[in-house]
Amino acid sequence: MSRQPDIAATRLGAAKPSASMAAKARADAMRAAGRHIIDFTIGEPDFPTPAHIVEAGANALKHGHTRYTASAGTVELRAAIARKLKRDNQLHYKTNEIVVGCGAKQVIFNAFMATLNQGDEVIVPAPYWVSYPEMVLINGGTPRIVNCDARDGFKLRAAALEHAITPRTKWLVLNSPNNPTGAVYSATELRALGDVLDRHPHVHIMADEIYEHFVYGGAKHVCLLNANPALRSRTLLVNGLSKSHAMTGWRIGYGAGPAGLVQAIVLLITQSTTCAGAAAQAAAAAALDGPTQSVTDAARMFESRRNRLIERLSGIEGVHCETPDGAFYVFASVAGLLGRQAPTGKWLQSDTEVAEYLCEEGGVVAIDGTSYGLSPFLRFSFATSMSEIDRGCDAIEAAVSRLKPR
Ligand code: PLP
Numbered sequence: 001m002s003r004q005p006d007i008a009a010t011r012l013g014a015a016k017p018s019a020s021m022a023a024k025a026r027a028d029a030m031r032a033a034g035r036h037i038i039d040f041t042i043g044e045p046d047f048p049t050p051a052h053i054v055e056a057g058a059n060a061l062k063h064g065h066t067r068y069t070a071s072a073g074t075v076e077l078r079a080a081i082a083r084k085l086k087r088d089n090q091l092h093y094k095t096n097e098i099v100v101g102c103g104a105k106q107v108i109f110n111a112f113m114a115t116l117n118q119g120d121e122v123i124v125p126a127p128y129w130v131s132y133p134e135m136v137l138i139n140g141g142t143p144r145i146v147n148c149d150a151r152d153g154f155k156l157r158a159a160a161l162e163h164a165i166t167p168r169t170k171w172l173v174l175n176s177p178n179n180p181t182g183a184v185y186s187a188t189e190l191r192a193l194g195d196v197l198d199r200h201p202h203v204h205i206m207a208d209e210i211y212e213h214f215v216y217g218g219a220k221h222v223c224l225l226n227a228n229p230a231l232r233s234r235t236l237l238v239n240g241l242s243k244s245h246a247m248t249g250w251r252i253g254y255g256a257g258p259a260g261l262v263q264a265i266v267l268l269i270t271q272s273t274t275c276a277g278a279a280a281q282a283a284a285a286a287a288l289d290g291p292t293q294s295v296t297d298a299a300r301m302f303e304s305r306r307n308r309l310i311e312r313l314s315g316i317e318g319v320h321c322e323t324p325d326g327a328f329y330v331f332a333s334v335a336g337l338l339g340r341q342a343p344t345g346k347w348l349q350s351d352t353e354v355a356e357y358l359c360e361e362g363g364v365v366a367i368d369g370t371s372y373g374l375s376p377f378l379r380f381s382f383a384t385s386m387s388e389i390d391r392g393c394d395a396i397e398a399a400v401s402r403l404k405p406r
Contacts, residue, residue, distance in 0.1 A: 015137045019130045019371035027365040038392035040366040040380040043179070045246035045328075049283075050294040053245060056286030057279045065278040071269040072262070073100025073254070073281060080285040081254050085237075088212075089223045093256045099265045100284075102276050104210050104240035104253030107265065109135050110272075111206060111236055111255065112171075114264035116141035120170040125156040126373030127331060129179045129208070133373070141170065145373055150322070150333065154181035154374075158192040165196070171204045172197070174224060177211035180372045180379040181331040182306075182324020184215055187222045194228030204261075205235045210253070211327040213244045213295050216303040219325035233258055243328075244295050245287045250280040302328050305382040305389060312393035313380070316400055328383045331369065335376050340403040348403070351376035362399035364392050 023041040031037050048054075072078065078095040085091045101107035112122070112135050121144045122136045133143035146164045148154045161172065174193070176185040185193075197203055207224040215221045225232055240253030255265060269275065309330055310323050318336030334354045341347050342361065348354050352368040355378055359365050369377030382389060 011138060011140065013137055015134045018134070020367060023365060023367045026359075030359075030363075030365075036363055038362075038364045038388055038395060039384065040364065040382075040392055042381045042383045044248040044383060045243065045298060046383050046385065047246055047298070049246050049250070050287075052290055053247070053283050053287045056290075057250070057283030060279040060282030065282050067278060069275045069278050069281060071275050072096075072266045073098070073276060074278070074285070077252075077281045077285045077288075078254075080288040081256070084288045085256060089226060091223070091225055091232075091237075091256070094259075096259050097262055098254060098256050099262045099269070100276050100281060101253050101255065101265075101269070102251040102273055103242060103248075104208065104238050104255075105131065106251075106269075106273065107236075107238055107240075107253050107255040108132070108206065108208065109139075110265045110268040111238075111261070112136055112139040112141060114261070114268055115204070116170060119168060121166060121168045122170060123161070123164045123172045123203075124373075125173070125175075127154055127178075127180050127369065127377070128173070128373050129175060130371055132173050132175075142168075144169070147374060148183075153322070154178065154183045154331065155185060155189060156193065158196050161193055161196045162199075165200050165203060167202070169200070169203050171206050173206045173208065175208040175210075176224075177209075177215060177221065177324075177326025179211065179327050180329045180367075180369075182327045182329050184219045184221060184325040185224075186220075187227045190222055190224055190227035194224075194231060197228070197231060201234070203234070205231055206238060207235055208238045210238065210240050210243055212239065214299050214302055214328060215326040216299070216306060217323070217325065221326065236261060241284050241287055244298075245284075246294075246298070247280075247284070247287065250277070250283060252276055252280050252284040302382060305384070305386060306330070308386055309380060309382045309389050309393070312389065313396075316393065316397050318400055318403075319396075328381055330380045330382065331372075331374075331377050332380060333377055337400065337403065338376055339406040343402050351378055354378065357403075358396055358399055361402065362395035364395050364399070 027039045078098045116139045118140045120141045124132045136143045212221045236257035241247040321332035355368040366378040369375045
């Protein structure tokens with residue numbers, strides 16, 4: 001059955017709305033109905049944009065930055081992005097190799113729209129950020145999902161990549177640090193994938209590194225192109241300020257890649273959104289050129305919350321999780337809860353049902369692994385306060401203790 005209304009184009013096919021946005025909407029609706037909710041769905045920092053960035057945006061407005069900008073993004077912002085790529089990643093990009101989008105999401109969507117022909121395949125390692133496969137489908141491509149086992153740290157291995165590549169493969173999507181698992185690829189792991197890609201020059205790589213600044217416990221973010229410089233001519237680096245600078249609502253992301261691909265993405269922007277907001281672009285330039293302390297502070301804060309969430313979840317019988325190296329999510333196995341019976345008499349058969357049970361019984365909202373392409377898991381975001389983490393885990397513990405064993 002099609003989930004789309006009759007008026008929808010066939011292009012939409014069976015594409016689903018974003019599961020994370022849907023979970024957030026559910027939590028918001030329950031809250032609005034007066035229910036106390038502990039929300040572990042949050043995919044954004046829970047603190048405001050640093051003051052110096054807000055000020056730069058406000059100043060831009062006061063100084064008349066209230067008009068359309070170049071569709072690729074202002075020269076000032078693209079120059080700031082080029083400086084960032086040089087400073088943080090030792091990569092050299094010219095401004096015509098950089099495009100600014102309304103969030104990284106628009107860059108990714110437009111890259112697929114600009115390049116996919118009907119039936120072209122996109123390799124998406126699972127668990128994946130919910131939007132990749134849907135964006136591929138909407139743009140006429142075929143997602144080729146490759147399961148990455150928990151035993152492999154949820155990472156794509158070279159042999160699995162080799163096996164998944166076909167003559168129709170247009171893109172490989174590689175997201176490190178990863179949403180939803182927090183997996184961070186090492187230089188060695190990236191080089192092993194690079195060796196495979198060397199043998200298949202028709203495959204392009206979308207390297208989504210939007211969580212690059214959030215790595216913990218000695219883990220190091222390695223940019224795909226630092227491990228594999230030869231892939232530069234067929235890689236689109238995707239990044240943005242939503243997570244690093246708590247700027248989700250400003251909607252600024254960017255891509256850096258070969259000029260021809262960037263030009264094709266810009267063409268779509270000229271015919272769709274025209275450009276990202278002028279003041280938001282000025283704020284983003286100030287963020288990239290400004291002090292980095294707020295980013296470092298955020299990373300340390302997330303690290304202590306990660307440690308607390310792991311400690312608490314690990315103490316709940318039936319829940320199992322490894323410590324993630326990056327991003328702000330824990331992808332916990334709930335295999336140990338399947339087959340148990342809720343006080344209502346319902347037997348829990350899937351992670352989706354476990355998520356529903358925790359929501360109804362404990363007022364705790366987390367997102368089922370099924371939505372991310374791997375079951376039976378739940379994704380918990382630790383972009384929330386320590387006290388919410390504690391209260392949420394108390395509620396989960398209590399709800400789990402009310403389950404009858406198999
Ligand atoms: N990529 C990943 C892996 C994400 O998790 C997200 C947001 O959740 C995005 C891209 C999009 O970020 P934005 O469009 O806010 O820049």
